[in-house]
Amino acid sequence: MTTEAPPPGPDPWNTPGFRFATCPCGIKPHHRTDLLLVAMDPGTTVAGVFTQNQVVAAPVVLCRERLPQGQAQALIVNSGNANVANGPQGMQAARTLTQAAARLLAVPEDTVFIASTGVIGEHFPVERPLAALPKLVQDLSSQRPWLQAAQAIMTTDAHPKLARERFLVDGQPVHMVGIAKGAGMIHPNMATMLSFVFTDATLSKEVLQQHLRHAVNQTFNRAIVDGDTSTNDTVLAFASGKGAVTLHPGNSTAMTAFATALESVCGQLARMIVADGEGATKFVTIEVTGASSQAHARTVAATVAKSPLVKTAFAGSDPNWGRILAAVGYSGVPLQVDRIAIFLDQVPIVAGGVRAPDYQEAQGAAVMAQKEITIRIDLGSGQERDTVWTCDLTHEYISINADYRS
Amino acid sequence: MTTEAPPPGPDPWNTPGFRFATCPCGIKPHHRTDLLLVAMDPGTTVAGVFTQNQVVAAPVVLCRERLPQGQAQALIVNSGNANVANGPQGMQAARTLTQAAARLLAVPEDTVFIASTGVIGEHFPVERPLAALPKLVQDLSSQRPWLQAAQAIMTTDAHPKLARERFLVDGQPVHMVGIAKGAGMIHPNMATMLSFVFTDATLSKEVLQQHLRHAVNQTFNRAIVDGDTSTNDTVLAFASGKGAVTLHPGNSTAMTAFATALESVCGQLARMIVADGEGATKFVTIEVTGASSQAHARTVAATVAKSPLVKTAFAGSDPNWGRILAAVGYSGVPLQVDRIAIFLDQVPIVAGGVRAPDYQEAQGAAVMAQKEITIRIDLGSGQERDTVWTCDLTHEYISINADYRS
Structure with missing residues (x-):
């Protein structure tokens, strides 16, 4: 039950303090892997950000309950069943699983964290992961x-989603690895999808929490696939303290390096989720500049990102840019329409709120045919800005979701 | 230039005071009909409700400008080009068209109303409708x-969309006919899509406006296809006064009959728009009951109606009802989750916020396979209710919108 020695040589993925095991326990059909157990060394601190959906999964309730004590020694994650709307039975199932893991690992029950993802509202067959533990x-x-x-x-x-960062503090390395899942029911609302970030640094739960919340807002909350906010969204960060570095809030250089690394790992994962958006063939960055507040910029960008008409225009490589302007118009943010400018990559599409005088459709068509597209919308109303990432809406999204469970 | 005599016999569609002509003027390709002119007898009053999108079409600007004087003698509508974001040229095009119609009909220019629908942001070829006038x-x-x-x-x-009502006041008939267009970019925000309602009653512009606003809120604003609010949404009602009946606000029985007829015509048209939603194969009524306010009920219903995951579940006839509960959860309305009940037609799906104890998936599947489905969501938080109408999200929606313009 002690941590194994890291392998010799500089393995950039090596993040001491965490051990892993996976198996198919029978929640998913066809013997697909659906259960993950992570064991963590004593002293690991934990931070978490969860869905703002008012209907929440039993595992989210349990994690929120256990987060304040701030210590983690295990994480159980299943896929295939979200354990939502199962009432007291669902809560009992989540508790039973964490109790069993605590007993087998000889750790306190309230240091065991849990997450579920999959179909909402189906009976959770707790006996299957229990038997596999x-x-x-x-x-x-x-x-x-x-x-x-x-x-x-x-x-x-x-695709599986992994990202890592490594940085030095006084010549000593800090390692960080994150994993995530998510392709549909993706809409930023404090935390979206499942993601788990592991670092070997030593730092307090309070500092970890503060940095995680900021990083999630800058990354996962910028990812929009379909505008549906999940009941299970969970991002947990774990710091094992088994590396060489202790991060003190007073050391601003080191804390900045940590914040940058955490935002990088979360940002890589968030972009992977959008790129892997159900049926997506294009990755679209929507930058809003010239806003009177960052919140306004985020709202405008998210409104454009959620518009089915904008997303299908991307799918069709159709420079039907009027749909972008229409979505800006119904975002609810106060606008000075005659100051709005819109660019498809470098091509000016809208200037002064109307079609840019020199715009040629061939220019727009060339950009829309790309796999990666940046839309920049300047509101001409201030100095604030924000960015979201989204994807196109294709036939494949319909196919996946019209028949997800079979 | 005088109104022709109505045909003999009780033609229920007969609504004196209006004359019509249509033609293909070349805005739409393939010689499809794309221009409508309606001439109205002197004394016709007009009311209007328009999009709340901040980016608006030139015709909407012109109609808003002319509505206060309250008299209408002509309406010009083109399809194929929305005349949005064309700047001063777009405004000039709209004005030029109404000037030409005013001259040809020998009526004051400010009694000519205009609406456009089609692609947003393309140059408006005013010379084509002008030549056709x-x-x-x-x-x-x-x-x-x-x-x-x-x-x-x-x-x-x-499909074309028409609806009519006829009622008697003191034994004399009032006739009302409405037409509408709309299949995509449909999301309620005060007025959605184009619709024009014609009646032969005599009533003031103020009373007409008050009743139209109420009817639109009860009908068109309940119709959601995709959640995109158009830049061109316009509903205009015209009362020619050429029938036998004068409606006074003091005659509450007659006014109630008028309000009922207007709501019926608008409601029929709104349901036709949803049933004709781009690619739609199912008509879904979402009723929210037990809300603490009607606004909350509307928000919850609209959130469920807009959820791509709920809509694709309808398309797949998949009773994946957890998605409905999840959408209720992220609607932003304060909830007592453990009081929520959900029914698919008469089948209880959720009770007390969790899966209904006796629910069998076969029951849900049977309802989801229907062409018309009612979802009832009881929030258990009050006495208020509201309803919206929506449709499924299918492959055909993607096909239509990925390649709308070609």
């Missing part, structure tokens, strides 16, 4: 576990 | 004009 505990290992861990939490994701 | 004026007729009028204003609509 003893073997999972035996299998725990720190040997390059990331890919399997990321795969175990996938639902409609086409 | 003289012949249109010659062609004006009151002989069963409704189907052609409804067809002339279609864009992506699969």
